[in-house]
Amino acid sequence: MTCILLVEDDDVIRKTVSMALGRYGYQLDTAADGLSGLEAFRGGGHDLLVLDVMLPELDGISLCRRVRESSQVPILMMSARGDSLDVVSGLEAGADDYVVKPVDIPVLVARIRSVLRRAAAPAEPSGGPSSSEASSGVLRFGELSVDPAALEVRLSGQLVELAPTEMRLLLEFAAHPGIVLERATLLREVWDYGWDGDSRVVDLCVQRLRKKIGADLIETVRGFGYKLRRS
Template identity: 45%
Template sequence: MVDDDPTVAEVVAGYLDRAGFAVDRVADGPSAVDRAAVARPDLVVLDLMLPGMDGLEVCRRIREGGPVPVVMLTARGDEDDRILGLEVGADDYVTKPFSPRELVLRVESVLRRSGGAPAPGPWLRSGGLALDPAARRALRDGRELPLTIREFDLLAFFLRHPGRVMGREELMRRVWGWEFGDLSTVTVHVRRLREKVEDDPARPRLISTVWGVGYRFDPAGGPDPATAAPAVSDPAAEAGEVGA
């Protein structure tokens, strides 16, 4: 738990402790990075605004040592803050003021996906992509893909449902397990996933945007990128105003 507000840290730590978690508290960014280097945490609840080093940089540095689930706390409801948190690899975020019970549920959800029972089934394959659900390994042309928990789950879901168009509401429900939430979470994760699996993320051939509906995974790689229009030419559409 990384938060420089002692009241927030005490309340959140208390709720997490009662839920059965062992909580280690620090109050600034450098201390969080140092502590994570000594003892790798199972999950980090990380405030965005911290003295010495902001939460975005803390997240980046902790992740340099390997994948660690991160739930980001943002003091403002500013969409830019939320998207920044997701773009540096946060698996979830909660906006202050928040319900400590909700935070506990979010922590439990992220941990289930990161350390729960291995998913059954054989490797999932499409072209140069290969995913091992049991070991939670993802390869592209034989090289390991550095996917976050949600990125892995999203790609696995796409591979299990090739050629099918899925709206962001359905993806949020079936990949995140949420019945409601900020749909920009899905948008950001799709964009980050494209950056890791597409040859040219600006002209995606695997994960296409179907205007007004959602996204489709094309196992054959879709149309020729030399003739295809960019999947998203209007940022407002990809943010959700047109239902992308």
């Protein structure tokens, strides 16, 4: 059974969301503040974290950063509607996605399922460079190597740790080297969004990916989207 850690300081929201997700078959652990949430996370066994942004003791964005120091577990942030800065800060801290408050349970469940699908079954590229490395399954782009089967990424021989969404995003680029991918296409293929998609999640995930694999590999094509340089 999928185990979710929900960190939310509002008692009503915490209990409501816990009961609702329980009816969808999820096992829930909960915490009412950031430090308790961090302790619960360190206890292990969670498949996904749902973090409120505004938390006592340790805010959700700081908690997200602390988690990312040691784990690539999927993280979903909850933010009050209209708090654009919170959304951006959460995604920059390493969150995979976000939902807005007041929480719409079907939307939350859809986001959870989408994030878990990305974590459990990253898409394998159908194309890539035509080389001996590609024929053996390893794709190379300059100093970057991508092994879709092993889900390993190396830069100059050093292993690069990627969150599930970052891995799927890189695999999508690797499947179409040199081809411009629009944000709407990336939302559909990586985030499973055929609806209510926010292009900021694409832009910020690209930023995080660039920091890990090099700023020059993913080129911005203004007015259209992004493309992965062939070399």
